Amino acid sequence: MADPIPFTLLHKSSDSRARRGRIDLSRGTIQTPFFMPVGTHAAVKTQTAADLRRAGAQVVLSNAYHLYLRPGLDLLGRTDGLHSFMGWDGPILTDSGGYQIFSLAKLRKMDADGVTFQSHLDGSQHRFTPESVVQIQRVIGAEMMMPLDDCPPGDAAPETWREAVERTTRWARRSRDHFAATDSHYGHPQYLFCIVQGGTDPDLRRRSAGELLELDPAACAIGGLAVGEPKAALFDVTALVAELLPEDRPRYLMGVGTPADIVRAVSLGIDMFDCVLPTRNARNGQLFTPLGPLNIRNARYRHDLEPVQDGCGCDCCTTISRAYLRHLFTTGEVLGLRLATAHNIWYYMQLLAALRRAIEQDRYSAWAADFLATYGEPAT
Numbered sequence: 001m002a003d004p005i006p007f008t009l010l011h012k013s014s015d016s017r018a019r020r021g022r023i024d025l026s027r028g029t030i031q032t033p034f035f036m037p038v039g040t041h042a043a044v045k046t047q048t049a050a051d052l053r054r055a056g057a058q059v060v061l062s063n064a065y066h067l068y069l070r071p072g073l074d075l076l077g078r079t080d081g082l083h084s085f086m087g088w089d090g091p092i093l094t095d096s097g098g099y100q101i102f103s104l105a106k107l108r109k110m111d112a113d114g115v116t117f118q119s120h121l122d123g124s125q126h127r128f129t130p131e132s133v134v135q136i137q138r139v140i141g142a143e144m145m146m147p148l149d150d151c152p153p154g155d156a157a158p159e160t161w162r163e164a165v166e167r168t169t170r171w172a173r174r175s176r177d178h179f180a181a182t183d184s185h186y187g188h189p190q191y192l193f194c195i196v197q198g199g200t201d202p203d204l205r206r207r208s209a210g211e212l213l214e215l216d217p218a219a220c221a222i223g224g225l226a227v228g229e230p231k232a233a234l235f236d237v238t239a240l241v242a243e244l245l246p247e248d249r250p251r252y253l254m255g256v257g258t259p260a261d262i263v264r265a266v267s268l269g270i271d272m273f274d275c276v277l278p279t280r281n282a283r284n285g286q287l288f289t290p291l292g293p294l295n296i297r298n299a300r301y302r303h304d305l306e307p308v309q310d311g312c313g314c315d316c317c318t319t320i321s322r323a324y325l326r327h328l329f330t331t332g333e334v335l336g337l338r339l340a341t342a343h344n345i346w347y348y349m350q351l352l353a354a355l356r357r358a359i360e361q362d363r364y365s366a367w368a369a370d371f372l373a374t375y376g377e378p379a380t
């Protein structure tokens with residue numbers, strides 16, 4: 001049986017399911033709850049590793065499917081894995097790429113054993129199995145690894161969801177067996193998660209969680225959400241699954257979300273998040289602030305000499321005005337993308353730090369209600 005991830009629960013909120021904890025990994029301790037900036041191609045777009053560290057990022061997320069295609073395992077193996085290749089010395093989590101095969105790859109064909117697909121880059125044919133995906137992540141060297149799962153589109157038929165749950169369980173068992181039979185390539189411990197599937201069907205979610213927990217995974221993720229379902233369904237499923245997951249393992253809600261989503265999900269007992277929103281939206285000119293998002297392209301900021309967010313410590317807010325950032329966007333200067341991204345990552349990291357403090361001080365529900373009211377979101 002694989003070891004559970006070294007997770008210590010430090011404090012449980014008395015008026016919600018929020019919890020404060022710590023994960024001790026070979027490259028550092030992660031304070032939970034936490035948010036992982038997304039570096040799909042081994043880069044958080046426009047940001048250096050030093051930028052990420054300064055902003056308070058604890059973990060970078062990357063993607064086995066993309067890294068397998070480019071730069072490829074040969075180069076990653078030669079550089080002793082992704083950490084040294086990208087110059088990030090903190091922990092890394094890699095998603096398996098199951099979701100990307102379904103959303104990006106051409107002509108994919110799934111069978112009981114794995115999935116054959118054509119690269120979205122050049123049409124070349126590849127095959128992933130539960131075992132090969134574990135092996136890819138052994139070469140990448142991520143401390144936290146996700147198994148290959150079956151992640152149908154949000155509008156899939158009930159029968160498709162049922163088959164996906166069954167396949168996800170079978171593949172999780174094979175992933176675990178292969179993980180247990182192989183060693184870390186670079187000597188540091190790695191941990192294999194499970195991914196609970198089942199769409200918005202409560203029975204399927206219960207079944208998926210029950211079957212996967214029998215495999216005694218190192219930690220648990222909730223997958224198949226944030227794929228277009230209504231917000232109420234997202235939180236209903238999150239609440240249901242979080243209740244089913246063991247208290248002594250971190251709970252990871254994949255692909256979520258907005259600042260308000262994260263604040264709500266933490267109150268349901270979620271510890272880990274990732275999302276492209278802070279980075280992708282920055283490049284579209286959307287900046288997150290405690291008063292809600294603002295679009296820097298808006299004409300109202302043309303003469304606005306205030307920082308994006310008063311009191312923010314990021315490179316953008318401490319050095320330039322809204323008017324200048326808007327100018328960078330309207331003239332297409334790449335500096336604008338870099339500064340906007342720096343702000344959004346800083347904002348997310350500050351949000352998670354504030355949220356952790358509120359849990360420690362046992363005032364999470366009141367803090368969350370204040371946050372949501374200020375952010376302009378209804379409390380429920």
Ligand SMILES: [Zn+2]
Binds near residue numbers: 315342
């Ligand atoms: Zn800022």
